[in-house]
Amino acid sequence: MTTETISTSKAGSPRKRKNQLQRGTVWWRYIVAAITILFAISPVVYIIIAACNPEGTLTTFNFSIHSFGLDNFRFLFGRHDLSSDVTYQAYPYMLWYRNSLMVSLLAATLQVIVATAAAYAFSRLHFKGRRLSLGALLLLQLFPSVLAFVSLFLIMQKIGAVFPFVGPGTWAGLILIYLGGSLGINTYLLKGFFDTIPRELDEAATVDGASANQIFMKIILPLAAPMLAVVMLLAFIGLMNEFLFASIFLTRSDQMTLAVGLRSLINGRYAQNWGIFSAGAILAGLPMVIMFQLLQRFIVEGLAAGSVKG
Amino acid sequence: MIGIVFRICFLGLVDSLAFWAGSHLLVSRNWLGLVWLIAATATINFVYISKRSRASKWLLPGTLLLLIFQIYPILFTASAAFSNYSTAHFVSRDEAASNIVLQNIQQVEGSPQYSIVPLHNGNNVALLVTDPKTKKVYLGSETEFTEMDSPSAPTGWKPYTEEQFYADAVQAKLGSLLVPIPEPKGAYLKVNDFSTAFAFVSDVIYDTNSEKLIRVSDQYVFPEREGAFIDEDGTALDPGWRVSVGFKNFKSVITDPVVRGPFLRVLIWTFVYAALTVLTTFALGLTLALILNHTRVKGRKYLRSVLIIPYAVPGFLSLMIWAGLLNDDFGTINALFHSHIPWLTDPVWAKVSTLLVNLWLGFPYMFLICTGAIQSIPAELSEAAEVDGAKPRQILMKIKLPLLLVTVSPLLIGSFAYSFNNFGGIYLLTGGGPPVADSQIAGATDILISYTYKLAMEAGHGNDYGLSCAISILIFFMVAGIATLSFTRTRALENLG
Numbered sequence A: 001m002t003t004e005t006i007s008t009s010k011a012g013s014p015r016k017r018k019n020q021l022q023r024g025t026v027w028w029r030y031i032v033a034a035i036t037i038l039f040a041i042s043p044v045v046y047i048i049i050a051a052c053n054p055e056g057t058l059t060t061f062n063f064s065i066h067s068f069g070l071d072n073f074r075f076l077f078g079r080h081d082l083s084s085d086v087t088y089q090a091y092p093y094m095l096w097y098r099n100s101l102m103v104s105l106l107a108a109t110l111q112v113i114v115a116t117a118a119a120y121a122f123s124r125l126h127f128k129g130r131r132l133s134l135g136a137l138l139l140l141q142l143f144p145s146v147l148a149f150v151s152l153f154l155i156m157q158k159i160g161a162v163f164p165f166v167g168p169g170t171w172a173g174l175i176l177i178y179l180g181g182s183l184g185i186n187t188y189l190l191k192g193f194f195d196t197i198p199r200e201l202d203e204a205a206t207v208d209g210a211s212a213n214q215i216f217m218k219i220i221l222p223l224a225a226p227m228l229a230v231v232m233l234l235a236f237i238g239l240m241n242e243f244l245f246a247s248i249f250l251t252r253s254d255q256m257t258l259a260v261g262l263r264s265l266i267n268g269r270y271a272q273n274w275g276i277f278s279a280g281a282i283l284a285g286l287p288m289v290i291m292f293q294l295l296q297r298f299i300v301e302g303l304a305a306g307s308v309k310g
Numbered sequence B: 001m002i003g004i005v006f007r008i009c010f011l012g013l014v015d016s017l018a019f020w021a022g023s024h025l026l027v028s029r030n031w032l033g034l035v036w037l038i039a040a041t042a043t044i045n046f047v048y049i050s051k052r053s054r055a056s057k058w059l060l061p062g063t064l065l066l067l068i069f070q071i072y073p074i075l076f077t078a079s080a081a082f083s084n085y086s087t088a089h090f091v092s093r094d095e096a097a098s099n100i101v102l103q104n105i106q107q108v109e110g111s112p113q114y115s116i117v118p119l120h121n122g123n124n125v126a127l128l129v130t131d132p133k134t135k136k137v138y139l140g141s142e143t144e145f146t147e148m149d150s151p152s153a154p155t156g157w158k159p160y161t162e163e164q165f166y167a168d169a170v171q172a173k174l175g176s177l178l179v180p181i182p183e184p185k186g187a188y189l190k191v192n193d194f195s196t197a198f199a200f201v202s203d204v205i206y207d208t209n210s211e212k213l214i215r216v217s218d219q220y221v222f223p224e225r226e227g228a229f230i231d232e233d234g235t236a237l238d239p240g241w242r243v244s245v246g247f248k249n250f251k252s253v254i255t256d257p258v259v260r261g262p263f264l265r266v267l268i269w270t271f272v273y274a275a276l277t278v279l280t281t282f283a284l285g286l287t288l289a290l291i292l293n294h295t296r297v298k299g300r301k302y303l304r305s306v307l308i309i310p311y312a313v314p315g316f317l318s319l320m321i322w323a324g325l326l327n328d329d330f331g332t333i334n335a336l337f338h339s340h341i342p343w344l345t346d347p348v349w350a351k352v353s354t355l356l357v358n359l360w361l362g363f364p365y366m367f368l369i370c371t372g373a374i375q376s377i378p379a380e381l382s383e384a385a386e387v388d389g390a391k392p393r394q395i396l397m398k399i400k401l402p403l404l405l406v407t408v409s410p411l412l413i414g415s416f417a418y419s420f421n422n423f424g425g426i427y428l429l430t431g432g433g434p435p436v437a438d439s440q441i442a443g444a445t446d447i448l449i450s451y452t453y454k455l456a457m458e459a460g461h462g463n464d465y466g467l468s469c470a471i472s473i474l475i476f477f478m479v480a481g482i483a484t485l486s487f488t489r490t491r492a493l494e495n496l497g
Helices: A013-021 A027-051 A071-077 A093-124 A130-140 A145-162 A171-181 A183-195 A199-207 A212-241 A244-249 A258-266 A270-294 A296-304 B002-027 B031-049 B054-081 B093-103 B168-175 B248-255 B257-292 B300-307 B315-325 B332-336 B347-375 B379-387 B392-420 B423-427 B448-457 B465-496
Strands: B089-091 B105-107 B114-120 B125-130 B137-140 B145-147 B178-181 B187-193 B196-202 B204-207 B212-215
Touching: A027 A270, A027 B257, A027 B300, A027 B315, A027 B347, A071 A093, A071 A270, A093 A130, A093 A171, A093 A183, A093 A212, A093 A258, A093 A270, A093 B054, A130 A183, A130 B054, A145 A171, A145 A244, A145 B054, A145 B448, A145 B465, A171 A183, A171 A244, A171 B054, A183 A212, A183 B054, A199 A212, A212 A258, A212 A270, A212 A296, A244 A258, A244 B423, A258 A270, A258 B315, A270 A296, A270 B315, B002 B031, B031 B054, B054 B465, B089 B093, B093 B105, B093 B204, B093 B212, B105 B187, B114 B168, B114 B187, B125 B168, B125 B178, B125 B187, B137 B178, B145 B178, B178 B196, B248 B257, B248 B465, B257 B300, B257 B347, B257 B392, B257 B448, B300 B347, B315 B332, B315 B347, B315 B423, B347 B392, B347 B423, B379 B392, B392 B465, B423 B448, B448 B465
Parallel strands: none
Antiparallel strands: B105 B196, B114 B125, B114 B196, B125 B137, B137 B145, B178 B187, B187 B196, B204 B212
C-alpha cells in the first residue's frame, strides 16, 4: 500500500463537486460527535481535575476553586534524592523523564541511521542475494522481539556478566535491544520510500562522476529527509510507550523510564498516590499530545504506511 | 581524503574496542564469545578496507544488530523451548555438581586453627593464611592458594580493619568465601572470625574421572534424571542443570491437565480479545468516519483533533489511568455512578473492562484510517451510481464499503496481530487478573504473551523459561499462520475489486 491511498490531504476539483452533492440533516451528526467526545476526553478531564486537587482522592470528583492547588506538581519537582530522606517518600520523577527522553531519542536516532543505510543498499545497489535478504527481512517480522523477551533477557544477562555496562539495569543494553527490534520494519518502510525517488537522478549524477557516497549524501538524503523525520518520530513515540523490556531491564528507581517509574509509583498504591500520579501523567502526556496535534498529518501518513503505535 | 581519515579513525575505534572487549573475554575464559568477537571484528575490518564489497558497507551495521538481537534470540528461544531451562535448571552440569559439593561442607574434625588476615583489592577479597603446622604464609582466594615469600600483604592488597570487617557487605563476601587448600584433600578454609579460619571438607565429592557425584560416608553414587542429581528418596537436588527434554514442554501443553487447562483458557481469551478489540474499534471508528465525513458538518478538523486525543495520549498512561478509574474500592467510576460493579476483580467484568478500555484506546486509530480511506475513494464513483439511480444506502453498501475494506484490511490484520501480543494493554490494566482457581499463574484476563511473561519473570513460583519459550514458539506459529492466511485472502479480495 502506498501512502497516497489514505492520505487525508484535501482533494482538488472532485471534492468541490462532491461538496454540492451532499445533502440531508446534520444535527444528529453533531450529537454523535458530542457523545463520542465525551467518551474520549472524560478520563483526560478527570485526570486534570485530580492533579489540581492536592487533597483529592480517587473518589472525589469535585472541582472548586477552594481545593485548587499545585502541590501535586510541586511534589514531582521537589526532592528526588531517595537516599537523603527515608521518611519523606519521594520519587525521582524528573530522572524518569530524562531517562525516557534520552533512551527513546538515542534509540530512535540510531535506528533511523542504521535502517537508512540498509534501505539505501536495498534500493540502489546491486548485490548477490538482494531479493533473498529482503524476503528474509520480511519473514523475520513474523517473529517480533516481544516473543523473544525471555531469550533477550537471558542473553543480556550473559553478556552483562562479562560486560556489565550493557547488562540488565543499563540503558546501553536496553537501547541495543530496541535497535534490533524494529530494524527490519523501518528498513522496509524506508526502502519503499527510496524506491519512489526517481533513479534518473542518481544515474545522471553517476554520469557526472559522483560516487555512491556522494549520491547518498547529496541526492537521496535531502529528498528523503521528511520521510526520515516521520519514521524517527513514530519510532520515538513507540519507544516512549514501551513497557515490557524497560520493566524487565530497569529495576533501580533512578534508572527507570516514565512508563516503569509511574507504574512503580501507582501499582498497589492507587489511594495514596493518585494525585501525584495524575500530575505526573499530565506532564508526561501533554508534550506527546501537543506533538501529535501539530504533526497529525505526518503521523497519519506513517500509519497508513504500516506503523502501529505502541 | 576526508573519507580515508574518517575510515581509519572509525576502524581504529572499532579495533581498540574489540581489543578491550577481547581481553575481558579472555580473562573470563569465554572462548565462544571470543571467537564471535574476532569473527565480527575481522568482518568489519575487511568490509570497510576492501574496495570490492560495496553494498556490505551499507548493510553491515544493520546485519550485525539483526544477527545479535533478532536472529540469535529466535534461535535461543527455539532451543530453550526444548529444554528444562528454569530457575532450578539454570547452570551447567559442572557448576551444579560443585554447588552441591559446597552445600555439604562440614568442619573437619580436629581441624587446627589457621590464623588469617582478611585482605581486599577493591573488588575481590582474599586471606593471608598462616599454616599452624609449618608456619608458612599463603595468599588464599576463591581460586588460588599460593605460598608467599614474606608474611606481609602483597602489593595491591590492603588488610581490612576490624571495623570494616564487621560491615554487612564485607561479612557477606567473606562469609561465603571458600579457599581451597591442598591438605587435607578437597578441603576449604572458611573464615571463623576476624583473625581465624578452620578447614572444612564436603561429604559429597565430584569425581572428575568417572564424572559422578559421590557421597563419601556411604559411597552413594547419585543417579541422574532430566538434568538433576537424585538422592535416595527420589527427590531432585537443587540446583540441576540445563538439558534438552525434547518435546516435553509442548507435550505438557497438550496432555498435562495442570498446564493444558489454563493454557486453553488463555488461548481462547487471546483470540476473543484480539478479534473483539479489532472489531469494536473498527466498528466505532468506521461509524464515526462515515457520520462526520460529511461536507455540511462544520469544524471537522477540530472534531478530529479532539477525537484523536485518546490515541495521542501515551498508551501506558491511559491504561494506568483507567486502572485507577475502574478500581473497585475507591475507583472514580463506581463513586460517580454510586455503583458497586467489580470492574477489575470479577472475571467477567474484568474482561468487559479490558475490551472497553481497549476500545477507548484504539477507536481513534480506526477513525483516522477510515477517514483517510473514505476520502481517497474517487467522488466520480458515487456520482455515477447516483446518476444510475442508486440510493445513498446502496452507494454506501455496494461501493464505498467494499472499496474501503480493500484499503484497510491489511491494517486490520496488522491490528489483530498487534492486539494478539499487546502485553501492555492487558498487564498495565488488570495485571492479567483477577486470579482464577485453576491456575496460580494465569489470571482471567491474561493473554498468551502476558502468561509467558508471568511464567518466565514473576517470582514466587520458580521461573520456567523452557515452558515460556515453548508457548512463544506456539504464538509465533499462530500469528504467522493467521497473517499468511489473511494476506492471501485479501489479495484475492483485491483481485476481485
